[in-house]
Amino acid sequence: MDKLPEIILHISTYFVSAGIILATLRLIKGPTMADRAVALDTFTVISISLIVLIACIAGRVIFLDVGMVYAILSFIGVVAVARYIEGGL
Amino acid sequence: MSWNSLLGSIITLLGSIFLFLGALGVYRMPDLYNRMQAGTKSTTLGTMLTLLGIGICHYEWLGQVLILIIFIALTNPISSHALARAAHFKGIPLTAKSVTDKLKEEESKAEVL
Numbered sequence: 001m002d003k004l005p006e007i008i009l010h011i012s013t014y015f016v017s018a019g020i021i022l023a024t025l026r027l028i029k030g031p032t033m034a035d036r037a038v039a040l041d042t043f044t045v046i047s048i049s050l051i052v053l054i055a056c057i058a059g060r061v062i063f064l065d066v067g068m069v070y071a072i073l074s075f076i077g078v079v080a081v082a083r084y085i086e087g088g089l
Numbered sequence: 090m091s092w093n094s095l096l097g098s099i100i101t102l103l104g105s106i107f108l109f110l111g112a113l114g115v116y117r118m119p120d121l122y123n124r125m126q127a128g129t130k131s132t133t134l135g136t137m138l139t140l141l142g143i144g145i146c147h148y149e150w151l152g153q154v155l156i157l158i159i160f161i162a163l164t165n166p167i168s169s170h171a172l173a174r175a176a177h178f179k180g181i182p183l184t185a186k187s188v189t190d191k192l193k194e195e196e197s198k199a200e201v202l
Contacts, residue, residue, distance in 0.1 A: 005146065008098035012105035012139070019105075019112030026116050026124070034176040035121055041168055042115045042128035046108050048161070049139040052154070053101070056143045064153045071157065075164040082171035086178055 009057055016050045037081045044074035097145030104138025107131050120184035121176050129169035136161050 023046060027039040048067050055063030114127025137158050144154035183190060 005094040005098040008095075008102050009146075012098075012102045015102075015105035015109045016139075019109040022109075022112040022116040023128075032121070032181060034172065034179065034181055035124065037172055037175075038121060038125050038128055039115055041172065042112060042132055045132045045136055045161070045165060046112060048157070049105070049108055049136050052140055052143055052157070053105075056101075056146060061150060061153075064150060064157070068153075068157055068160070071160055071164070075168055078168040079171050082168070082175045085172075086175035 006057075009053065013050070013053050013057070016046060016053060019046045020050065034085055037078065037085065040081070041074075041078045044070070044078070048074075093148070094146050097142040097147075099142070100145060101139050101142030104135045104140075104142060107135030107138060111135060120187065121181055122173065122183060122187075125169055125173055125176075129165060133161065133165045136165075 020043060023039050023043040027036055027043060030036040030039055048071050051063055051067040051070060055061065055067070108131070111128055111131035114131065115124050118124045118127055140154045140158050140161075144151040177192060
């Protein structure tokens with residue numbers, strides 16, 4: 001009973017990893033380039049949650065900074081890919 | 090076992106279920122626009138819930154986690170809007186089951202005028 005929060009955090013890590021696998025499958029399968037960009041957007045947003053979950057399980061505060069930098073870079077990357085698809089880059 | 094860690098872990102579990110359902114929608118939906126709907130809205134809510142749960146678990150991390158939540162809430166709609174706009178102007182078709190396309194109607198009206 002004492003370890004219940006830790007067990008729940010591990011179960012949620014499994015859920016998040018399954019989501020990452022599904023987004024990766026769409027990233028491989030997607031028929032057009034825009035589908036792949038959507039899958040990449042979903043993939044990066046889910047990855048931020050996984051990074052913060054790992055920070056909580058490992059008890060290291062430095063992973064929060066890693067997640068923040070990852071969020072900024074993924075946002076810029078997705079917007080740049082969207083501009084490229086539109087043809088304005 | 091402290092109550093705040095139990096509460097935070099349950100909120101985190103809820104958010105991770107939302108993230109999983111969003112990714113399932115990205116995999117299963119028939120169309121790019123439907124995929125974007127599933128993959129943006131539910132992952133925004135799921136990420137916010139997951140980060141909030143971890144912030145409740147560890148009180149000393151709450152400030153940094155709140156900054157991340159605000160950043161996600163500001164940037165995720167912008168990126169999805171840019172992607173949807175790019176896909177529509179590229180001319181990627183809607184699925185056959187979709188009922189209406191308001192942007193195309195507005196564009197045809199503007200061409201008539």
